[in-house]
Amino acid sequence: MIDLYTWTTPNGRKVSILLEELGVPYNVHAIDIGKDDQFAPDFLKISPNNKIPAIVDQDNGLSLMESGAIMLYLAQKHGRFLAEGDAYWQMMEWLMWQMGGFGPMLGQAHHFLKFNKGTSDYAEARYGKEAQRLYSVLNTQLNGRDFITGDYTIADMAIFPWAARFEWQEIDLNDFPNVRDWYLRIATRPAVQKGYQIPKFVTDIPMP
Ligand SMILES: N[C@@H](CCC(=O)N[C@@H](CS)C(=O)NCC(=O)O)C(=O)O
Incomplete structure (x- = not known):
């Protein structure tokens, strides 16, 4: 347990x-x-x-x-939920990308664009631009793939909840169609909908 x-x-x-x-x-x-x-x-x-x-x-x-x-x-x-063969290391690569980039940088975007708007034009521009860049990188990786490494793995589950805050990041998922389609594929999974509400309901998963 x-x-x-x-x-x-x-x-x-x-x-x-x-x-x-x-x-x-x-x-x-x-x-x-x-x-x-x-x-x-x-x-x-x-x-x-x-x-x-x-x-x-x-x-x-x-x-x-x-x-x-x-x-x-x-x-x-x-x-x-682990990729196999060469894809294992690709999964690790994207898990680390989330841990070292997508999460921390978007966390800064939340801080300046959502919770402290107007306190620093420089920080808003810096983290807003970085958010756009990260989504563009993700969009390229998802070109021709249903999930980050082909099959659904922990890399997808690690990235998804950060993407679910796209509104806070001033990101329009429709600008990144591969990310939008991947997002909808994950958002509609019953386990994701349940896991998203732990430890308590705050909001439904936002839809683009
Ligand atoms: N690298 C850590 C980051 C964890 C993290 O930043 N947790 C935040 C919530 S998302 C937190 O607990 N913040 C409380 C605090 O900083 O005091 C991980 O991925 O687990």
């Missing part, structure tokens, strides 16, 4: 979407980062960087932070 510590954010949703896709039982612990739950001493024992998501696997006592590591662990434990 997995204990999942999470909140209603893209990084948290990556893991709840994967757990729903795997169809394995898990306990949800809501860590309200708006109320500083992430700094509670008990939570810091399993997530010393004071961020969600984190898991504890009750089967072996392992605790993990960092969504990319958690996704790899769960996918390997259950032998699902």
Whole structure:
């Protein structure tokens, strides 16, 4: 049994979407980062960087932070949603792209374009432009492919919840038709719709 510590954010949703896709039982612990739950001493024992998501696997006592590591662990434990052969490394490449670029840069776009609009023209231009560039890169990768590496893997599940905040990033998905079609393919999956609402309902998945 997995204990999942999470909140209603893209990084948290990556893991709840994967757990729903795997169809394995898990306990949800809501860590309200708006109320500083992430700094509670008990939570810091399993997530010393004071961020969600984190898991504890009750089967072996392992605790993990960092969504990319958690996704790899769960996918390997259950032998699902991992690309095979050469595509395995392509999947890793795009998982790392999400962890090192798509997530952090779009997080900055949310900060300046959505929550602190008008405080810095420079930052708005910088992260707005970077968001456009990242979507363009993703659009190229998805040309001729249903999913990032062909089959549906954890790379898709890691990227999707960040793309689901396209409105905050001032992105029109219709400008990136391969991304839009990929997005709709994922957004309509029942497991994704369920995982998106963990730990609680905030909004339906936005549609382009
Ligand atoms: N690289 C980390 C990033 C996790 C992260 O940034 N989590 C945010 C929510 S999406 C958080 O917990 N923020 C609380 C804080 O910074 O105090 C991962 O992918 O797990």
